[in-house]
Amino acid sequence: MSARAENLLGRRLALLAILLIFLLPVAWLLTTAWKQSSQIFSIPPTLYFTPSLDQFRSAFAFFDIWSLVKSSLIISVGSAVLSLLLGVPAGYALARSRSRLAVGTAYFFLAIRMIPAVAALIPFYLLMRDIGLLGTWWAVILINTMLNCAFVTWMMFSYFRALPPDMEEAALTDGCTQFGAFWRVAVPSARSGMIASALFCIMFAWNDFLFAMFLTRTDAKPISVALLTAYGTQDITWGTLGALAHFSTIPIVLMALVLNRYFVQGATNGVQ
Amino acid sequence: MAEIVFDKVSKVYEGGGHAAAVRELDLTIRDGEFVVLVGPSGCGKSTALRMIAGLEQITSGELRIGGTVANNLAPRERDIAMVFQSYALYPHLSVRDNMGFGLKVRGAPAAEIDRKVAETAALLELTDFLDRKPAKLSGGQRQRVAMGRALVRAPNAFLMDEPLSNLDARLRGQMRAEIARLQKMSAVTTVYVTHDQVEAMTMGDRVAVMSRGTIQQVDAPRALYDRPRNLFVASFIGTPPINLLRGTVVAEAGRPALKLGPWSLDLTGHRSARSLEPGRQVIAGIRPEAFRLAADGLPAVAAFIEDLGSTLLLHLESPEAEVVPTSAAERDAELDTVRPRLRVVVDGTAKTAVGERLRLACDPAALHLFDPATGEAL
Numbered sequence: 001m002s003a004r005a006e007n008l009l010g011r012r013l014a015l016l017a018i019l020l021i022f023l024l025p026v027a028w029l030l031t032t033a034w035k036q037s038s039q040i041f042s043i044p045p046t047l048y049f050t051p052s053l054d055q056f057r058s059a060f061a062f063f064d065i066w067s068l069v070k071s072s073l074i075i076s077v078g079s080a081v082l083s084l085l086l087g088v089p090a091g092y093a094l095a096r097s098r099s100r101l102a103v104g105t106a107y108f109f110l111a112i113r114m115i116p117a118v119a120a121l122i123p124f125y126l127l128m129r130d131i132g133l134l135g136t137w138w139a140v141i142l143i144n145t146m147l148n149c150a151f152v153t154w155m156m157f158s159y160f161r162a163l164p165p166d167m168e169e170a171a172l173t174d175g176c177t178q179f180g181a182f183w184r185v186a187v188p189s190a191r192s193g194m195i196a197s198a199l200f201c202i203m204f205a206w207n208d209f210l211f212a213m214f215l216t217r218t219d220a221k222p223i224s225v226a227l228l229t230a231y232g233t234q235d236i237t238w239g240t241l242g243a244l245a246h247f248s249t250i251p252i253v254l255m256a257l258v259l260n261r262y263f264v265q266g267a268t269n270g271v272q
Numbered sequence: 273m274a275e276i277v278f279d280k281v282s283k284v285y286e287g288g289g290h291a292a293a294v295r296e297l298d299l300t301i302r303d304g305e306f307v308v309l310v311g312p313s314g315c316g317k318s319t320a321l322r323m324i325a326g327l328e329q330i331t332s333g334e335l336r337i338g339g340t341v342a343n344n345l346a347p348r349e350r351d352i353a354m355v356f357q358s359y360a361l362y363p364h365l366s367v368r369d370n371m372g373f374g375l376k377v378r379g380a381p382a383a384e385i386d387r388k389v390a391e392t393a394a395l396l397e398l399t400d401f402l403d404r405k406p407a408k409l410s411g412g413q414r415q416r417v418a419m420g421r422a423l424v425r426a427p428n429a430f431l432m433d434e435p436l437s438n439l440d441a442r443l444r445g446q447m448r449a450e451i452a453r454l455q456k457m458s459a460v461t462t463v464y465v466t467h468d469q470v471e472a473m474t475m476g477d478r479v480a481v482m483s484r485g486t487i488q489q490v491d492a493p494r495a496l497y498d499r500p501r502n503l504f505v506a507s508f509i510g511t512p513p514i515n516l517l518r519g520t521v522v523a524e525a526g527r528p529a530l531k532l533g534p535w536s537l538d539l540t541g542h543r544s545a546r547s548l549e550p551g552r553q554v555i556a557g558i559r560p561e562a563f564r565l566a567a568d569g570l571p572a573v574a575a576f577i578e579d580l581g582s583t584l585l586l587h588l589e590s591p592e593a594e595v596v597p598t599s600a601a602e603r604d605a606e607l608d609t610v611r612p613r614l615r616v617v618v619d620g621t622a623k624t625a626v627g628e629r630l631r632l633a634c635d636p637a638a639l640h641l642f643d644p645a646t647g648e649a650l
């Protein structure tokens with residue numbers, strides 16, 4: 001074996017080892033759901049067991065899983081749509097602004113995404129209570145939109161900034177209005193940026209626990225909150241928790257796998 | 273189709289200090305005319321073009337397109353078509369949709385769009401590429417699509433902002449002729465911006481030479497070359513650039529003559545002769561091809577020879593003549609050489625070697641005389 005091939009093999013093995021360390025908690029969580037309750041805490045832990053659907057049965061018995069997933073979907077997709085509707089035009093306006101304050105304003109929007117969730121939660125709770133949206137999907141959609149549209153604004157700002165204005169100017173001379181140039185030329189050109197933004201919005205909202213915990217009631221509860229209730233129904237039902245975690249993890253992992261190039265684009269966009 | 277008139281038009285960029293990008297521009301572009309705006313970068317030529325398009329606000333003065341004051345018209349209300357240096361093709365649309373975009377936005381019926389796009393594509397030999405996206409085209413094809421997008425609309429005017437500068441030299445030469453042909457065929461008023469004086473000289477009916485936001489001279493290409501109005505135009509137009517030499521007007525046996533170092537040239541009958549009193553300091557401009565090798569004349573030594581095939585470009589040192597650098601760029605570049613050299617173009621068959629002592633003569637009629645203080649032609 002040549003030195004070069006050996007080198008490559010060594011690197012692959014090192015990568016594999018690191019990967020295993022990262023995947024271990026996930027594997028642990030998932031295998032928990034496929035074991036019998038008696039095997040979950042067996043010492044030493046076993047990796048060889050006969051798969052069982054018992055934990056899924058009890059998960060379905062205790063929880064209306066489809067309704068939980070539906071809530072999660074409505075909240076994450078709803079807030080992503082709203083965030084894009086507000087954030088894309090805002091980012092475009094900032095990117096094309098000739099004001100010296102434009103860049104600072106864009107970073108101010110990024111800073112909004114960084115405020116501690118709890119600090120936003122308290123006034124938002126009172127606000128939602130007063131306008132009667134507390135306990136509904138809308139409350140969670142709106143608070144996620146508030147934070148995520150600031151993020152989308154910043155992200156689309158950097159996307160549109162990287163886009164030469166010539167194409168929009170060509171559209172203007174071709175007969176478009178300012179809005180027409182934005183809608184027909186700038187928006188399609190920034191498609192991948194919009195997909196990346198939407199993915200991040202969906203991910204943030206899907207994984208959100210705190211807002212949903214305080215702002216929803218049973219009928220609007222998403223799966224992230226339900227995971228905690230599995231923790232306290234009778235005792236700590238780890239197996240049920242593991243089964244439920246499947247439904248919370250798999251959709252977002254699938255999305256990341258299928259659309260990973262947009263995630264990478266989104267994550268590296270500011271660096272270019 | 274329309275006449276375009278700049279009436280004392282100025283542009284000052286916000287935050288750009290006090291310097292105006294364009295200063296009190298007066299220029300009338302006649303209906304159907306091909307006018308080239310040429311000048312070094314930052315001279316305001318692109319700003320002037322973008323003001324016609326409506327992409328830049330006009331600070332003061334009046335711009336009229338087809339008799340209508342256009343200062344506050346939106347670009348789409350001016351009905352002009354622009355070709356950008358970057359081509360600015362819409363990346364998400366096919367060639368067909370790129371070309372038909374302007375017609376579609378203006379609500380033309382689909383059948384008419386199809387017909388016009390097909391006609392224009394045939395004219396530009398783009399028919400086979402109509403369903404491709406711009407990313408799948410070569411540079412030359414993209415350039416033709418950008419042209420097609422403008423041609424398809426039959427607008428009031430074509431505006432072209434350095435449309436050939438992203439092409440390689442061979443293609444640029446072809447497209448130069450092609451654009452000039454298309455413009456004559458369509459007879460649409462055209463304003464063409466370039467920093468390339470070859471494009472300026474070969475394409476335009478008239479050429480406006482700009483520098484520092486003002487027009488230095490507007491004239492037919494030949495007239496710019498033969499009768500430059502000032503030192504800037506004289507040194508900007510012409511490749512290789514004109515030679516500038518400091519000299520003094522003298523009277524020799526009652527006849528006006530120009531003394532350039534040890535060499536004197538009889539100015540009798542020269543167009544500027546009347547305004548030349550003896551003792552006056554002048555800058556003389558002599559084109560490289562106006563010089564000829566002679567038995568008697570300005571002494572010079574060949575320092576460097578470029579063989580261009582049909583001609584030789586001689587770089588000569590003439591210690592006895594006072595050679596003036598022709599441009600700011602040259603002034604900087606000349607810092608590391610001893611002094612500016614003379615450039616002389618001679619026939620390719622001439623037998624000359626580096627280090628050879630030569631004598632240069634020139635026909636006094638080919639002499640351009642300028643005032644050293646104002647730079648204006650005498």
